[in-house]
Amino acid sequence: MLTRHLLPALTPNRLIMLFAAVLVAFYNFPAWGALASLAELTGLKRVLFEVSFAVFLWAAFCLLLLPFSFRPLLRPVISLVAVTGALAAYFMNAYGVAIDRVMMQNVMETNPGEVSALLSGKMVVYLLLGLVPATLAWLWPVRYQPFLHGLLTKLALAFSATLLLVLAVVSFYSTYAPLFREEDKLTHFINPTAYIYATAKVASEKLAIKRDTVIQPIGTDAKRVAQGQRKKLMIFVVGETARADHFALNGYPRPTNPELSQLDVLNFTQVHSCGTSTAVSVPCMFSMFPRKGYTDKKGKTYESLLDVLQRTGMKVLWLENNSDCKGVCRRVPNRDIPKTQPSPFCDGQRCLDEALLVGLEQYIDTLDEDTIIVLHSDGSHGPEYYDRYPPDQQVFAPVCHTNQLGSCSQQELVNVYDNTIHYTDHFLAQVVDLLKHNQQRLDTAMWYVSDHGESLGEKGVYLHAAPYSIAPEAQTHVPMVLWFGQGALADTGIDRGCLQAKENQADLSHDYVFHSLLGWFNVNTNLYQGGLDLFRTCRKGS
Template sequence: MSVLKRLLAWFRPDTSRPLSQAWLAAAWMGLLANWPLWQQLNTLPGVGVGFTLAFAGMVTAATGAVLSLLAWPRLIKGVLVVLLLASGALAYFIGSYGIVFDPTMVVNMVQTDVRETRDLLSWRLFASLALLGALPAWWLLRRPAAPAQALPRRLGGNLAGFALGLVAMVLLALSVFATLSSTMRNYKSIRYMVTPLNAVYSVSIVGVRSLSGPKGPPVVIGADARLLPRPDGSKPPLLLFVVGETARGMNFSLNGYARPTNPELTKLQGPSLVSLRQVTSCGTATAASLPCMFAPQGRAGFDADKPQENLLDVLQRAGLAVLWLDNQSGCKGLCDRVPHSPTAKLPDGAAPLPAGLCSKDELGEEECFDEALLHELDKRIAALDPERLKRGLVLVMHQMGSHGPAYFKRSPPDLKPFQPECKSNTLQQCQREQVVNAYDNTLVTTDRLLTRAIGWLQARSARFDTGMLYVSDHGESLGENGLYLHGMPYAMAPKEQTHVPMILWVPEGGATAASLKPGCLGSLRDQPASHDNLFHTVMGWVGARADVYKPEWDLLAGCRR
């Protein structure tokens, strides 16, 4: 009879006990909150129902094993409430956008501002949070307090629960080992879809990195930075470096895209303007790409866990004026040691931003179209060190660009040539053609910004030797293979997230153009390039040199006379 009671206890556990709560939550999260994972497995070739059931058992067992170690009366409920709510949110984002939750995504989440968070909110998210997270959490919090139990006995029970989960996971893995090994080898993103273990792992990795990382100021690079001598009477350089956001190189008509997403830049295309068609990014998210773009080592050698100075520090040390203007969620620390300003913060004496250029949402957060970056630029520049300006200026503009999922918010009413467009931040609820329309409208908006920026530069050619470099930080998935947005681990990211546009404008008649071989700029059009080239190309462009400068990575080095 006692054996029968024990068996029945497994099916009718005492829900006041922490270990029972841990395993019930493990089953809930493992089986229900992982519905995007089961859906994904169902689409893979060679993966049958038997494997999916075994994998579901493995996920549940692994989750139960981990939670068993945390099954203490004063701890378990708080842990489970957090994990349940996190599982509800992850189920929505993974299921809706096809993203994965890896350490890079944790960094993106930490660095997301209120505007970006607002664009991700939807009633479907709240429904997922309520059904998969809040509902079981409410039930859990209503469980009575656990009965008193001696510490050795409770510890023994927790260890037994851990061992049981571990054994069950191993046995299930062995039963489908052949399919499991090939699936995990061929579809590496699956491991980052296992909720909530993906969150526990990724948050832990980021936490360990932040605690173990070096303290103090960033490592100095380019300590010997200097400017090359220029002929007497020559004009100082003015390089406008536009950092795009979420732009796909394959969607630029300058690169052969069938739709006219670059109507104004196309008119300027010629000896002075070239669009590079084969450019790859450092990362698939701003938090990863931006620091790498401004580093000299390139993607293979860059270590985000070792803070160091960047291109802006080296240019400033060489004696140039540097200014960062931001219409995004910040510069990720790159501009901390140089003059910088958000778009909406105007210099003293500046005229107000024109009506319609900026607006406030229902939360009071202000967002401006990228054209606001050009407003009162002369006053911003006048506030810089005049001695540095005599040597030259590198002006960085960080766009809002094509930031999703609310693409429709990134283009003004008069720049929406592609209709109908998706007017929702829940992209999977729109027809894909509407999503692409809304996205392509943002590229037309970027086209106008760059064209007007070139016009602004031309108007200052009497004082400066002007030029422009534009490149996006990463690309974007627009529903290909069920993926939306960006942020996939680089090794498994589709080309839509790593193929980015890059445009160089070197006006004829300037010193920079005169230093280049005739026609050489156009030869760069089909030359493979990447973010690795940016640091060295900018250094070479403005005549700055340091020990970290690599001429072989300077896109213009081979074109110089």
């Protein structure tokens, strides 16, 4: 009470104007940083432009908050924006990420394990700092005006803020125009508008999907054509957060692939992902839609490749050691790896990827039909890279042993990440070994491709989920490795030398997964596009 008596009473408009100034000054360091790299001005012009940008932000925030300046909403809304804005500032400052629709989709679809991996003392500090303006909003005495008078003052503030916003833009229109034309480069860093807009967009899309959700069947005409002497078994490994330029198979100078390099694998060096996050890439790679035509709504309202394969009578199994299958496995047999299973690969909270193989031999022994088994691995999921591999796979040291990646040296961060790739190499070798045990009875094959890549502090950016249009190559260029059991290619009439000639093909991407697997399992359907089948031109007689 004493504090409230010491503070001068403010009108709702003035409280909003004050809070808008706080947002400009303390919540938008990433936006100022993005602006510094985008606006090519110097000297006095530069100073005046930055002043105009501050005015622009302040006016925009006033307009954003003004509809909530009435008694029941004013303090709760300011408090909510103060706290959520502080969390957004933490992630943008700590990891250099932008906040767009895809990022907010990731937030909404994350699980408790992923959330716990991001918790830190630094996040708590940001949260406490966000509580300062939130608390002041409740302590500061507010003098509400009679309705009509208050409405007129709100209209006056709206007019003034709009005028200032227009003047700020007009005064440097030639500089602002290209900045906002390429919105990914600036607006996704403006706090709080970036996350508010992105959250609203994702929420509206999810509501529309929920309201209109009728799963559209695809490939109802699909039929398998008998070919070869034996049944086929494909283990398709969905990798996590592996970047192609850290695979020794792709020319990386460190020995991150010691086991795969000793196997007779096909390594495709120029593959690009459908998205920069699991939430986009996983459903997209199993979708009939190519990257440029894919949307979250299409992914959730149309059947996937696995539905088509299952419809032909194939056996399909999805094993999960990541967050979840993002809807892809909903209509096929699927199982999460229990974190408490009695195996050397689980500790009660998480499992190493080798847990995906526990008991799998017994399942394979029962197979009497063409089968695809999808293993969704934990791979190189950050920021707790040190938790993704066992001690005997730590071959590069010293390592970054915290989720505060910016506090580690670049070498420590690269070391710990390379250890995850080294373990992925070991895991894939174990998959191949399992398939070798069954290659006399089945035409066995393994296909590994990562869902997306990862930034390791280059230009201050960490993790992934950058807007695809501006995402660095590290987040979109992914490794892809195929292995075939003895006689599998010959039995299906595919020339290995022809496939080897495609290892450096420049246009390969996740778009090839859907049609190549249809081709591999000899599925005839009107959905099939031969131009996106990796194997088609390598079949004898094609």
